[in-house]
Amino acid sequence: MNPLIPPGARADRLDTPTGRLRVLSAGPETRDRPPLLLVHGGGSDNAAISWHGLMGPLAERRTVLAPDLPGFGGSMDVPPVGGADALADVVAEVMDSLELTRAIVGGVSMGGDVALNLALRHPDRVAGLVLIAPGGLIPLFRNRATHFWAWAGTRVPDPLLLPLVRLSGRFTRSAVRAVVKDPGTLPGPVIDEFVRESRRPGGGLAYTRYNQASIGRHRMLNDLSERVAEISAPTLLLHGEDDPIVDPAGSRRAAERMPDARLVEIPDCGHWAQSERHDLVLERILDFLERVDPSPAP
Template sequence: MTGDRLLPAGAREVFLPFEGGTVRLLTGGAGPGTPVVLLHGGGSDNAAISWYPVLAELARDRPVLALDLPGFGYTTGIEPAGPPGTTADLAVRIAAAAGHPRAVWGGVSMGGDIALRVALRRPGAVAGLLLVAPGGLTGLAGGSRTRHAAAWLGTRIPEPVMRPLARLAGLGARATARAVVHDPDTMPAPVVDEFVRESRRPGAGIGFYRYNRATVGPGGMRDDLSEQVRAISAPALFVHGLQDRWVSPGDSRRAAAAMPDAELVEVGRCGHWAQLERAGAFLESAARLLTRVDDAERKPPAGDDHHA
């Protein structure tokens, strides 16, 4: 912990001056492996919450960078953009400014949507993808027209009205945090406490509100990448809890089947946050992907001649 802020084991907190504001980064590791850049989810999430039990192990043999996106956590002075493509471009610039112009990009939920867009918009920046229940892969919010209509109506609430409503929603944050997983007893107490703090932060919820406003259309999702992901050639891993009530495991199945080099790991007795609820299964799968990426990144480009 730093003051009353959560820090994953082994993480260093860095505040990076960036484009007129300050980005909070959690960094760890310094080994020879391919760097990893991690993006958190939406709602009352931030880098420490999403990656609390796994950052240290991921950083065991490589640099790891987890960032608070604008509108979340302890990043300040940068307006949250809303559209995930715009946020993806911003995240690439942040990673480059922090010394990682090429990396494995990891993301959970909303962060997975953004990571997929990084791969589509800036393929040279992406050595691989590590995705946990990623968003951006469905035509309807919640998987049904009824739920989608309700989500659409929520995005029509004017932002000045949404701000006090978000503060009221924060009163139920502890219950919400436990509802994201299949077994609430697996949620580390420090993560739940940080989730509550995040929900009560000034401006909490506006980053996710703008994301939803940009992605939820009146008759369907504007950010559905189901067809576009076929163009992603980077090796990818999808990890999805079978009891996920927030993002359908079917979204990851279809995307993994469509992509040329993707593996899907479905985790039983697990909800939306597999990297928290089943950290061991997540890390085992991630280690396989990272080994593959490291081997590929060490190979010289095709056509290079290293003979004297």
């Protein structure tokens, strides 16, 4: 089966210091305005899954780029690098290899965590942020008991952990449907690709490494809630009100603390707002892009 490619996008391979990564691209190749650089989520996600319905419409007026991070999708053969800080440096490498000085950076879930780290570690590279149900903004995973067992799961030695990761691939279809409010909103090809990725050799390993770097025994190690005030880039946060994975409270706190941020909470929506409420998310992103970087006069 051929890999999923979003309508209107093309796939290329890009050499970076970390490895040869797959990068999806769409839209006009123009240097007169910053491109939109999109970072996918975790689990068995990749750029084509996260941004399947958005790349084409967003690319009508600007370049849109979406890399597969090490250990995900078309970059599965590149060894995972760990947490969101290391992944942010990989995104900076992608920008260097593409000779991009700045970009408007979008991220969903884990990708939102990566985008926040990029804005903190490489602030001059980020012209704006679009964060969909971003990770990296909660001090504790759900409650103390759940957090402890999540941490304990990340401490299992690889000889036991990796077979469990492979076994979990058998239940991916049910798991995907559980993170959204209405499973009927998810395109079939997107679900099929997510399942296929979870069953590939090495599928889920990179996300395991991210979780190992993110979940501490008593707290989240990647919680940036106290640092988001340092981010001056204009920011749009989009979060489903019924998200069962990432608590919307983290996005609320971030929107209050960031100098130039707006939060849109989306009713009747779970974790994958870009798929569940595609039209609304697209509209809000386009409005934000026009505010941050207006279209040139005809």
